[in-house]
Amino acid sequence: MRTDQTGAREAGRRTQINVSPHAGEVDFSVLDRHGGGAALLDPISIADLLRNGFVYPPHTIFRDVKVASTGFDPAQDLHGTPVFHFARQSAAAPPRPPAGAVDDDELLDTYHRLLCDAVLRSTAAMRSPWLLQSGGKDSTSMAIAVAEVAPQTRCITYLGGKEEDETDSARFVARKLGLRHESLVCDPGRSYDRYLACLPGMPLLTADFAMLSYVDLAAEIAADGGDGILDALGSDPYFGVPPHWQTRVLTSLARGLRLPRGVLDLSLVSNSFGLCYVLGTMQMDGFERFYPGSRFIDAEVDELLGSDVARLSRWRLEVFRGDITTAKSMEAKRRVSATILESAVFAKGMYAAKALDLRLAYPYCDASLCDWVFREVPDDRLIGPGGVNKVLVRQHIARRFHELPYVSAKGSFRFDVRGLARQRFDQVHDFAVQMKQLMPGAAAWLERHRHRMNNKYFASKFYLLAVILPWLQSHAHESYPTQADEGSSP
Structure with missing residues (x-):
């Protein structure tokens, strides 16, 4: 097996890449000559995408x-038989200083300095960086550091639905702070067109519910002369993820039940998002309910793929079982789930950035x-x-601003899924x-389900x-380079 300076390893036609955002910028160039083709597409990974919106790592x-x-040692x-261990889960935390032992100003000064240093290192190779400013706590705290050490950065906020109101706060x-x-x-149609145009350059596949939003933003940044993106993701696993009461209720409802197939077809049910969501949740695994969004239940996945494959996708969770078992509280379990979800939340940006250079x-x-x-x-x-x-983070923001709406009501880069269905149903059906x-x-x-x-x-x-479908279509008919091509390549 050969390992190059990017952390990618090759053994024959088997490849593995270090994609942890904690390891620095990811280089997917080892996949530039990967030929794809239907024979190499993994049906269990397709089931992962349908069931959870991402492929369970370390698979692709x-x-x-x-x-x-x-969590995976590269x-x-x-x-072979991969081993997962998340070093920053709650049970592994060392004794931290007691509350009264640390001076507040000193603590905030250190946090600010470390965040500024991180931003400075991140933007060193960027001529025209853009910050994805959701209007939430993380991006606002980062904007404070950006204004100090990378003031050339422009901020951009995505407005994806009527329920969002963070644009005014972000602006x-x-x-x-003196930032543009x-x-x-x-616009669902514009976003989808941009996604389809990016597919040839997307090395792998994820179906995160902000994937199309991210491609839309990245394409806008590239068209306006930007050469880099600052993303304020990544702090949840080490800051902690306290569960809301809704999370507790939903996970208690998730029992992996197999309800009659026609239950969601009843008019009383099919017209109600709340009823559909609850009945879908009842058919999910409790830990997998931590993952966001409405997804296909196992019976639907088997129907879509024409085989008994959902159970194989569910079995992939077992590689994480040791850390899940060690996590005694719901908060600790959510921290593990946030780490697993890196395969979705970070991948969307990594793949879009690769496609748009x-x-x-x-x-x-x-x-x-x-x-x-x-x-x-x-x-x-x-x-x-x-x-x-x-x-x-809230205290860091309070040093610069009075309390703003996003502190109590978090926004996000949502996407108009109903608008996409209205505009592009026939195209997706094709x-x-x-x-x-x-x-x-x-x-x-x-x-x-067209009428629903x-x-x-x-x-x-x-x-x-x-x-999922257009990415598969764009890669299903590719093949490896010929032996002569392989011999002539650098």
Whole structure:
């Protein structure tokens, strides 16, 4: 097996890549000559995508490509029997300083300095960086550091739905800090066109519910002369993820039940997002309910793929079972789930940046910052009374701003899934027809649910098919270079 300086390893046609955002910028160039082809597409990974919106690491959409996300040692053979261990889960935390032993100003000064250093390192190779400014705590705290050490950075906020109201806050923050601010309103058709145009350059596949939003943003940044993206993801696993009451209720409902197939077809049920969501949750695994969004239940996955494959996808969770068992509280389990979800939340940016030739950085994944927060910040500055999250980040923001709406009501880069279904149903159905060998039940599912796309529960599942099917179509007919080509390549 050969290992190159990017951390990628090759053994014959088996490849593994270190994709942990904590390891720095990921180089997917080892896959530039990967020929794809239907024979190398992994049906269990397709089931992962339909069931959860991402492929369980260390697997990928290709049988012969594995990835070392956070928790997997990239030195191990991930094609064999991979071992997962998340070093920053709650049970592994060392004794932190007691609340009264640390001076507040000193603590905030250190946090600010480490965040500034992380931003400075992240933007060193970028001429024109852009910060994805969601209007939430993490991006606002990062904007404060950006304004100090990388003031050439432009901020951009994505408005994806009527329920979002963070644009005004994000614009106010940027302008008060002296940063330029742009906003991009979701147009499902434009976003989808941009996604389809990027497919040849996307090395792997994920179906994160912000995938199309991310491609839309990245394409906008590239068209406006940007050469790099700063993303404020990455702090949840070491700051902690306190569960809301809704999370507790939903996980208690998730029992892996097999309800009668027609239960969601009843008019009273199919017209109600809430009823569909609850009944779908009852058919999920409790841990997998931590993952966001409405996804296909196991029976639907088997129908879509024409085989008994959902159980094999569910079995992939067992590699994480040791850390899940060690996590005694719901917060600790959510912290493990946030690490597993890296395969979705970070991958969307990594794949979009690769396709558009943009640099991408996650300053919150800077090793110095992560380790300091995990080891040196008192517990009550991580999670406060009543489950208030990221107390230290809130205090950092309060130094510069009065309380803003996003502190209590978090926004996000949502996508108009119902609008996508209205605008592109026939196009996605055509992809389903073309890909009937890989997903024989997709066209029939779409036809059966066409009149239900105003219900976000069904539109979210449509979104998954809209992302997955064209990527498969674009890669299913490729093949490896000929032996002569291989011999002549550098």
